Amino acid sequence: MYAFEIERPTTIAEAVAALAADEAQALGGGQTLIPTLKQRLAAPETLVSLTAIPEMQGLCMSDEGALCVGAATTHARVAAEAKAFPALAALAGHIGDPAVRNRGTLGGSLANNDPSACYPAAVLGTGATIKTNAREIAADDYFQGMFATALEEGEIITEVRFPVPTTASYQKFLQPASRFALVGVFVAQYPTGVRVAVTGASEEGVFRWAEAEAALSADFGVEALAGLAVSPDGMIADLHGTSEYRAHLIGVLTKRAVAAAI
Amino acid sequence: MTDVKMTVNGQPVLGQVEGRTLLVDFLRTDLKLTGTHVGCDTSQCGACLVHVNGAAVKACTMFAFEADGAEVTTIEGMAEPDGSLSRIQQAFQDHHGLQCGFCTPGMVMSAAALLKETPKPTEAEVRAYLEGNICRCTGYHNIIKAIMAASGQDVSAAVA
Numbered sequence A: 001m002y003a004f005e006i007e008r009p010t011t012i013a014e015a016v017a018a019l020a021a022d023e024a025q026a027l028g029g030g031q032t033l034i035p036t037l038k039q040r041l042a043a044p045e046t047l048v049s050l051t052a053i054p055e056m057q058g059l060c061m062s063d064e065g066a067l068c069v070g071a072a073t074t075h076a077r078v079a080a081e082a083k084a085f086p087a088l089a090a091l092a093g094h095i096g097d098p099a100v101r102n103r104g105t106l107g108g109s110l111a112n113n114d115p116s117a118c119y120p121a122a123v124l125g126t127g128a129t130i131k132t133n134a135r136e137i138a139a140d141d142y143f144q145g146m147f148a149t150a151l152e153e154g155e156i157i158t159e160v161r162f163p164v165p166t167t168a169s170y171q172k173f174l175q176p177a178s179r180f181a182l183v184g185v186f187v188a189q190y191p192t193g194v195r196v197a198v199t200g201a202s203e204e205g206v207f208r209w210a211e212a213e214a215a216l217s218a219d220f221g222v223e224a225l226a227g228l229a230v231s232p233d234g235m236i237a238d239l240h241g242t243s244e245y246r247a248h249l250i251g252v253l254t255k256r257a258v259a260a261a262i
Numbered sequence B: 001m002t003d004v005k006m007t008v009n010g011q012p013v014l015g016q017v018e019g020r021t022l023l024v025d026f027l028r029t030d031l032k033l034t035g036t037h038v039g040c041d042t043s044q045c046g047a048c049l050v051h052v053n054g055a056a057v058k059a060c061t062m063f064a065f066e067a068d069g070a071e072v073t074t075i076e077g078m079a080e081p082d083g084s085l086s087r088i089q090q091a092f093q094d095h096h097g098l099q100c101g102f103c104t105p106g107m108v109m110s111a112a113a114l115l116k117e118t119p120k121p122t123e124a125e126v127r128a129y130l131e132g133n134i135c136r137c138t139g140y141h142n143i144i145k146a147i148m149a150a151s152g153q154d155v156s157a158a159v160a
């Protein structure tokens, strides 16, 4: 690692001020960033830790019935405390391994937007709102392709608001070496319709499967998905799976998610 | 260099670290607590697992400065006050839960974290909890057996 300083502010305002410095970068749980620093793929002069800021920690319910999660809340805490949204708790409880879950944060996962990460599927699959120090971003506008997001330089995610669905399920097909999703599908049913978000599959990162959403909104059952298929064009191909295999898994996991959610 | 202050295995310690000093390097190099191992240095293997404020973390993927003010427990803090092995450590010995022993400090620390959360885990729960601990020698079976035994469950019928 190149040398850098670490700051540990205790308020969002202090963190934003510290991030305005040249070559400053946010540090969440470090589960992605520390390996990146070790490989010298990043060379910040200052790391601004976001994990000592009480206003970015913890879960609560908003007046509109959304589950609010502070962006510096660890995966382990979401797994233990998101009782109002069991599918989200289950997703958080299956990220990586226990030690990763004790450090990794929601905000870090979303800022990184790894194409195989789990949280982006929940955020897009619920149409959540991403709150930053400067504004609110709708999930549909936030994810902009592999490792790309709507965040500006120095902008930090402070909270995510998840509208709690009537029922939901996340199904992850484990890539056992990395413990990320080879493919993961989040299905959420709302009184207004069904959302289906897919991670791990597309070269464009997390995406919504519109045909499945339409079919499931009309009839929320596994049979509604009969005959629907995703084209392998634009799907990730690597030594763990071909694009055809990933496209196939999307159909399988969507059916499993619906079956689990009913 | 920045000053850090933490409690390690019940003892208050003071040190000076760079921003980039990893917790595992502070423990091994500055405090000479070399029981915590570095297997992969890429957050994959769990050989460096320690407890920070009671939570299992990979000390190769946390900065020492982030543990400022924290309570840290390493494998050196696991034995009983009289120096005898703890129940978990004794179970690893009794059930041949180690061969070369390189992964063992991390396995014992993971097991301790698991048994605190789930005092009587099922075999599936033990295996799931050890997701981030890699052992290249034992094939895991005797590690699982040792942890089940340490939790007070009968493992006499388990096949070695």
Ligand SMILES: Cc1cc2nc3c(=O)[nH]c(=O)nc-3n(C[C@H](O)[C@H](O)[C@H](O)COP(=O)(O)OP(=O)(O)OC[C@H]3O[C@@H](n4cnc5c(N)ncnc54)[C@H](O)[C@@H]3O)c2cc1C
Pocket (backbone or CB within 6 Å): A025, A026, A027, A028, A029, A030, A031, A032, A033, A034, A050, A071, A072, A094, A095, A096, A097, A100, A103, A104, A105, A106, A107, A108, A109, A111, A112, A114, A116, A117, A118, A119, A151, A155, A156, A157, A158, A178, A179, A180, A181, B042, B043, B044
């Ligand atoms: C062994 C292993 C297995 C894993 N398995 C999975 C898995 O199954 N599924 C999964 O989804 N993930 C997995 N991960 C990734 C893990 O969830 C990380 O915790 C996460 O991707 C990054 O979160 P972090 O808090 O550690 O962020 P960091 O590593 O600290 O930061 C990541 C990036 O986000 C930025 N950042 C951090 N917080 C914020 C914020 N609040 N606002 C703006 N920018 C911010 C940082 O500047 C950096 O660029 C795994 C990681 C490891 C090491």
Ligand code: FES
Pocket (backbone or CB within 6 Å): B037, B038, B039, B040, B041, B042, B043, B044, B045, B046, B047, B048, B049, B058, B059, B060, B061
């Ligand atoms: S050395 Fe830390 S996980 Fe392998």
Ligand code: FES
Pocket (backbone or CB within 6 Å): B097, B098, B099, B100, B101, B102, B103, B104, B134, B135, B136, B137, B138
């Ligand atoms: S006993 Fe050798 S690595 Fe586990």
